[in-house]
Amino acid sequence: MEIKEPMKQKIISLSLILLTFLSCQKKQASYSIKTTTIEVPEIEKWIWLHGTSDTNAAALKTQFKTLANNGITGVLIGGDNESMFRAAKAEGLQAHIWLWTLNRGDEYIMKNHSDWYSINRNGESCFDNPPYVSYYRWLCPTNKEVRSFLKDEIRRLSQKDYIDGIHLDYVRYCDVILPIALWEKYNLVQNRELPEFDYCYCKTCRSTFQKVSSNDPLTLAEPAADSNWINFRYHQVTSLVNDLAAIAHQNQKPISAAVFPTPTIAKKLVRQDWVNWNLDRIFPMVYHAFYEEEITWVKNATSEGVSKLKSRIPVITGIYMPDIENETVLKQAIDGALNGGANGISLFGKLTSKQWKVVKGK
Numbered sequence: 001m002e003i004k005e006p007m008k009q010k011i012i013s014l015s016l017i018l019l020t021f022l023s024c025q026k027k028q029a030s031y032s033i034k035t036t037t038i039e040v041p042e043i044e045k046w047i048w049l050h051g052t053s054d055t056n057a058a059a060l061k062t063q064f065k066t067l068a069n070n071g072i073t074g075v076l077i078g079g080d081n082e083s084m085f086r087a088a089k090a091e092g093l094q095a096h097i098w099l100w101t102l103n104r105g106d107e108y109i110m111k112n113h114s115d116w117y118s119i120n121r122n123g124e125s126c127f128d129n130p131p132y133v134s135y136y137r138w139l140c141p142t143n144k145e146v147r148s149f150l151k152d153e154i155r156r157l158s159q160k161d162y163i164d165g166i167h168l169d170y171v172r173y174c175d176v177i178l179p180i181a182l183w184e185k186y187n188l189v190q191n192r193e194l195p196e197f198d199y200c201y202c203k204t205c206r207s208t209f210q211k212v213s214s215n216d217p218l219t220l221a222e223p224a225a226d227s228n229w230i231n232f233r234y235h236q237v238t239s240l241v242n243d244l245a246a247i248a249h250q251n252q253k254p255i256s257a258a259v260f261p262t263p264t265i266a267k268k269l270v271r272q273d274w275v276n277w278n279l280d281r282i283f284p285m286v287y288h289a290f291y292e293e294e295i296t297w298v299k300n301a302t303s304e305g306v307s308k309l310k311s312r313i314p315v316i317t318g319i320y321m322p323d324i325e326n327e328t329v330l331k332q333a334i335d336g337a338l339n340g341g342a343n344g345i346s347l348f349g350k351l352t353s354k355q356w357k358v359v360k361g362k
């Protein structure tokens, strides 16, 4: 299929792990991902879009034409609505599917597989006792049936011709500690790991961990300080992500993930060790206000990720629009991301026309 410049993709069979930046024509750069080489704009500009069941061709054309005219180069579409993907691609946009990976309240899973859900240190399951909010239904990443369900899902989606790539969200454990700005909202002080938010102590996790450490995690005196137990959980998510990545790559599709803002915060709050993930792009959600930080933090946080990744994977900094007061702050956020070494930005939420001008002008 012919795709308009500058989004034309060159699919070349290469098995490169290393990232190589090549200066191409103006406003173009390219990098080699695990199995393909994709030409991308010099500054990638993505946006998360909630899926709809809208199939009205004219309305979709207007929606994606407007995004393209505003400088957007790629869209992360929630749900598999083929019409949305085709309409986005027709306007020259990269169209990746945005998936909730381990947080799943799907009717099918709830009805048939209550044993797939994570269990906290108090023995409560996300199936009938979701923490914080009713939609927090976390699956256990160690469970073989969960892994095989997710692998099948990624295989099926990667094989669809209209889906350009896979974008994983909620690929982590439940927040054992919430970002500090949310403590008050939930009336919590989380200066330590509380048992009701600490996962997963299901039968599979306990027996699998016992095989490698000879300890039952439930009997640990200080689970939050046990490096074997902590590393075990990092590894459960990392190995899952890398299995899913291998499947996407077999189908010549790039795969990325939305992750917590820095490697340090991601490991501490949600046990996401994303520096070790074999992805093609990383989207750290550098949502400064959640961490009670100033906008200048966007640069520092981005730069920590870039440096810990050793530039192995392109970083696309996520910006949370509800906390961006005006176009000046947006400009500071984008400049911060790029100066911190990001290859681009991804926007969550609505923009004013003045803010769109800033995005377009970059």
Ligand SMILES: [Zn+2]
Pocket: 118, 119, 140, 141, 142, 143, 200, 201, 202, 203, 204, 205, 206
């Ligand atoms: Zn488990």
